[in-house]
Amino acid sequence: xxxxxxxxxxxxxxxxxxxxxxxxxxxxxxxxxxxxxxxxxxxxxxxxxxxxxxxxxxxxxxxxxxxxxxxxxxxxxxxxxxxxxxxxxxxxxxxxxxxxxxxxxxxxxxxxxxxxxxxxxxxxxxxxxxxxxxxxxxxxxxxxxxxxxxxxxxxxxxxxxxxxxxxxxxxxxxxxxxxxxxxxxxxxxxxxxxxxxxxxxxxxxxxxxxxxxxxxxxxxxxxxxxxxxxxxxxxxxxxxxxxxxxxx
Numbered sequence: 001x002x003x004x005x006x007x008x009x010x011x012x013x014x015x016x017x018x019x020x021x022x023x024x025x026x027x028x029x030x031x032x033x034x035x036x037x038x039x040x041x042x043x044x045x046x047x048x049x050x051x052x053x054x055x056x057x058x059x060x061x062x063x064x065x066x067x068x069x070x071x072x073x074x075x076x077x078x079x080x081x082x083x084x085x086x087x088x089x090x091x092x093x094x095x096x097x098x099x100x101x102x103x104x105x106x107x108x109x110x111x112x113x114x115x116x117x118x119x120x121x122x123x124x125x126x127x128x129x130x131x132x133x134x135x136x137x138x139x140x141x142x143x144x145x146x147x148x149x150x151x152x153x154x155x156x157x158x159x160x161x162x163x164x165x166x167x168x169x170x171x172x173x174x175x176x177x178x179x180x181x182x183x184x185x186x187x188x189x190x191x192x193x194x195x196x197x198x199x200x201x202x203x204x205x206x207x208x209x210x211x212x213x214x215x216x217x218x219x220x221x222x223x224x225x226x227x228x229x230x231x232x233x234x235x236x237x238x239x240x241x242x243x244x245x246x247x248x
Contacts, residue, residue: 002029002030003029003030003228003229003230004026004029004030004031004081004082004224004228005031006030006031007026007030007032007081007082008031008032008077008079008080008081009023009026009031009032009033009034009080009081009082009083009084009227010033010034010035010036010069010073010080010082010083010084010121011023011026011033011034011084011086012035012058012060012084012085012087012113012117013036013037013060013087013088014033014034014035014036014037014046014084015037015039015042015043015045016042016184016185017182017184017185017216018086018134018179018182018184018216018219018220019035019084019086019087020035020046020049020216021215021216021217021219021220022084022086022216022219022220022223022224023035023046023050023053024049024050025217025220025221025224026082026224026227027050027051027052029224031081031082032052032077033050033052033053033054034053034054034056034073034076034077035050035053035054035055035056036057036058036087037055037056037057037058038058038059039057040057043055043056043057054076056069056072060087060108060109060112060113060114060117061105061108061109065113065116065117066113066116066117066119066120067116067120069117069120069121070117070121070123070124073121073124078124079124079126080121080124080125080126080129081125081126081129081130082129082130082131082227083117083121083125083129083131083132084132084134084223084227085113085114085117085118085131085132085133085134086134087109087113087114088109088110088113088134088152089105089106089109089110090106090146090148090149090152091106091148092145092146092149093145093147093148094144094145095144095145095147098147098148102148103148106148106149106152107148107152107155110149110152110153110155111152111156111159114133114156114159115159118131118163118166118174122166122167122170122172125167125170125172126172127170127171127172128171128232129170129171129172129173130172130173130174130175130226130227130228130231131167131172131173131174131175132174132176132177132223132226132227133156133159133160133163133174133175133176133177134156134176134179135153135157135160135177135178135238136149136150136153136178136179136180137178137179137180137240137241137242137245137246138150138180139151139154139157139178140178140240140246141245141246153178156176157176157178157238160174160175160176160236160237160238161236164235164236165236167235173231173232173235174236175226175231175234175236175237175238175239176237176239177219177222177226177238177239177241178238178239178241178242179214179219179241180208180214180240180241180243180245180246181201181204181205181208181213181214181242181243182213182214182215182216182218182219182241183213183214183215183216184216204245207245208242208244208245209243209244209245209248210243211243212243214242218241219241222239222241225239
């Protein structure tokens, strides 16, 4: 029997990269899936790739986004068995270009967004459900240009532990996945040119023991483990998926 047969799973930021790969996998394993995104075009594409998915326009940076999302899911499904709080943004900028607006924008989406989503979704979660956050292996290494992004993910790692304690009385587990060098649109979305991506990414790749970029599907496999009952005695943990870069 598929691990997610009859389960209802939310994936925020589910229109590309790791989010889309995860949404497709849980759907293939029997789940009803809801994905969120900021652009209708991306949501339409997700609906084509994931038959029957619930595609929701939702921007984690907006004040009422989390409450709106919880109300919609409660009206559609009643309860939620799992949530991958994956939506996030990031830019690579020299320290000299760091600005208060950029600081606020990234912390709003990457930290405040998942925190408020967890708060709003908590009453919807089924007993023995699971919540997974998306941190990054970059928080464990000093990368030039990540003076905002990496600290947002460090905060999210701490939040994972706190939410695990908050959700434990409900029988709900909270964990995190920490991707490393994964072939996604992350850098393009952060405004880097192909030349800048190669200048930033190639030195990282040289330090990955497995010697290659990871795929969104490889991260999705770990997320599915954490969402499923296969990880029934795991909570508060962070699983690094980086080819050994930050661990070896």
